[in-house]
Amino acid sequence: MNSLLQLENVTIRFGGLTAVSAVDLQIGPSELVGLIGPNSAGKTTLFNLITGVYQPTDGNISFAGAPTAKLKAHQLARLGIARTFQNIRLFASLSVFDNVRAATQLHRARGIRDALLRGKSFRRGEEQNAAHVMELLEIFHLGKFRDEPAKSLSYGDQRRLEIVRALATKPKLLLLDEPAAGMNSTEKIELTRLIRFIKEKFQISILLVEHDMPLVMEICERIAVLDYGIKIAEGKPGEVRKNPKVIAAYLGEETVT
């Protein structure tokens, strides 16, 4: 399969605890994949493995054909992996505009020398960059907040700003870590629309980690289910919904071992 992201046998142990165990996962170009599982199933850990926050104890991760298990987070961002965080992590002392601008520096920023000489091409580059940032903000209806401090935005707007910031790195793969957490049902509908829109407009792959089952079932093309660090099911939303193992993991099951 022509996959963008490929995980083979990925395992990570923290001391005696195996948080993720022998997980295989593939994400193709422009594919929207959901990753679900009960609390502490290892979803966020898997996320952190893909984005370079942790290095796997065992197994291989490759992105666009190149092994990435040893790369650091900022190097992966340069390759085209962008993410949001479960607990929103914006740059609190920067404005809305500068939050996104900071994320464009990997493609556009000129170095220190240009910033000091302030030549014509530097200024033109900065202007173009500012226009690009504004364009992104306008697409997501955040343009009117451009000079507001990021932390003064409403919760939903902060989530959206975090997604815009991730998109400003021009990713091939966007990882969303529980974007619906703490949202009411109206906001969730809005979010569903937003994720679809991003996929179409930017033609990128999305990996969505989410608790909210209806949301995942509605928008994902494929779903992988984690439980105790093991992938217990994978398939189309309809198949996964009926899988007895998934039902057991989610609803709980009394077992004697």
Add this chain to the structure above:
Amino acid sequence: MNSGAKRFLLAAILVAAVLSYFSASFNRYYLGVLIDIGINIILAVSLNLINGHTGQFSLGHAGFMAVGAYTAAKISIVFSALVPPQFTPVIFTLALLVGGLLAAIAGLAVGVPTLRLRGDYLAIVTLGFGEIIRVVLQNMESVGAASGLKNIPHETNLFWAWMFAAVTVFVITAIVNSTYGRGFIAVHDDEIAASSVGINPVRYKVTAFVFGAFFAGIAGGLYAHHKQFLSPTGFDFIKSIDIVMMVILGGMGRTAGVIIAAILLTLLPEFLRGFAEYRMILYSLLIIVLMIVRPQGLFSFGKRAAAK
């Protein structure tokens, strides 16, 4: 903003030149204080890049200053004896730059191995670095050891001090306000989020240390050629704390506030001279009161949209 920054630089240098031209008619004491102000602005604004914008807690700025001061002073002393007097300004300029570069190398040497450390740990390591520099200087016979380095040519005047202050302010604001420079503040706010958008935190931190140390070195060179005498005790950690005070009082990451704080904290001990032995007690009390009344910094108002 862009061409405005350049205009500011030229205007500031012009003001420095004009004032310096008339400086012969100034009271010598006031002139000395004005030069001190220029040097302290360089120190505070450069430390602000490290502690304020990038959010690293360095207590080693006096160490970088000492490296620059002793290097520049020694170069001046050795070479001004060898060349005709009309070349001393050239030697002075070179001495300052070499002092700054050596301090920058020291910044790199301290920065690379220690920047994995955060907060308190980094503060302790940089504090240790400053003390090592001081102890080494205290034992180096070639720079006068504990009795100090004497007979440094008097080269620093109002123009040099204020010109370099203007250059420091320009360089640091120009860098920080560029798209590239937003990375410093991103690292300050959230390192994990910063690396998730392709910013390499280690690189930014090392860059901040190198630039900060460079200007601290320049300030040291100016100081040496202003006081004409250097003693290792002048670069102890109290000196570092003084500079940190200017940054905190001015508001971390706010260049304008830090400049005002540098001016105030240079003038304050001078005004308090009338209180003789109570001077330092009063100074400390004022600092404590200021910290309680305005912990966010004396001159920090509203948001930090652009770190001006």
